Amino acid sequence: MSQVNLTINGIPVQAKAGMTILEAAKTVGIDIPTFCHDPELAKVGACRICVVEVAGARNLPAACTVPVAEGMVIQTETERVRAARKTILNLIWANHPQDCLVCEKTGSCKLQDYSYRYGVSGSIYKGQKKEIPFDDTNPFFFRDLNKCILCGKCVRKCHDINGVGAVDFMWRGFKTMVTTPFDVPIEESSCVFCGMCVDVCPVGALTPKQGLGQGRSFEVDKVFTTCPYCGCGCTLYLNVKNDKIVGVTPNFEGPINGHLCVKGRFGWDFVDSPDRLKTPLIKKGGQFVEAGWDEALDLVAEKFKEVRAQYGADALGGFSSARCTNEDNYLFQKLLRVLGTNNVDHCARL
Secondary structure (H helix, E strand, O other): OOEEEEEEOOEEEEEEOOOEHHHHHHHOOOOOOOOOOOOOOOOOOOOOOOEOEEOOOOOOOEOOOOEOOOOOEEEOOOHHHHHHHHHHHHHHHOOOOOOOOOOOOOOOOHHHHHHHHOOOOOOOOOOOOOOOOOEOOOOOEEEOOOOOOOOOHHHHHHHHHHOOOOOEEEOOHHHOEEEOHHHOOHHHOOOOOOOHHHHHOOOOOEEEOOOOOOOOHHHOEEEEEEOOOOOOOOEEEEEEEOOEEEEEEEOOOOOOOOOOOHHHHHOOHHHHOOOOOOOOEEEEOOEEEEOOHHHHHHHHHHHHHHHHHHHOHHHOOEEEOOOOOHHHHHHHHHHHHHOOOOOEEEHHHO
16 A cells, blocks of 8 residues: 655654544554544544644644645644634533533543643533433433533444444434434333443443442553353453452454443443352252362362263263353363263253
8 A cells, every 4th residue: 555755743654545644643643632533433523623734724624534645744733723622622511511520431531631631621602501311211321411522423333333223313403412213212212232332432421330439440450351241252351440340341452343242241240249159069968068179170070980980971961151252162062072972062052
């Protein structure tokens, strides 16, 4: 692919032809703010927070949509650019709740980050404010549309990536909102609660119910693991605070699937179930008693040998779990076949 030579903030940049200004800037570590941009989605340039100054251009183009050109000279933080971004932030704050102290998104809110970056506190514009009822009817996440900045990322994820189309823009002008067809409750829509919209929301309009009040984004440790729900092998990050899982973050760079389904995204609370076994149990005198792993495994090995010696290997069988990884299940069936039996099944058959 041909290369394009340009300059960004005085830095010579060699970018691939077809790259946008935003993409080219990232290759040299220059951060341009964005609200509506997502690398998975079509480029729309809707929020305009990413405008930059290009030598010879009359207007400030959106960096996320404009392709680079040979000899282009770009400045990303001129006074003109900063003034435009401040105006956009002021317009957003004119109709946005200012409960940042208690907002769950604090620490990962782009609106907060950019307001700090450009010194915007509140808004210079006064006028009518939206009063949309707070929606906590579904079991997975809250919807506070008063905080929605209409970036459209949730709409496009739902339509273009998931293919469900459960939400879209409704009304026009000041009344515009992102909601379901005919504004029915989201649980009555075609929503499958995959959580894609929650994961890409740049502000606090969509908030998971699980882990509510249990830790800010900067207080948790990210633990990389594999989703336990099926054989796809999607990877994810467990958000852990004080040795307790308080949330899940998809691994957008995952080789299998960067997104999660409703089970992988929201179905992790079984980890803390009081019904889970925490230690092996061995039946003694008709009652189950706790045992150590060495004792339990020695007993299993002994019983396997007894059964095979008395009845043959076909008397052995093993049930694995559909919640294990493919690798774990491979090892499990390999163990049973080494013992001489093909009697292997799993819990999903139940």
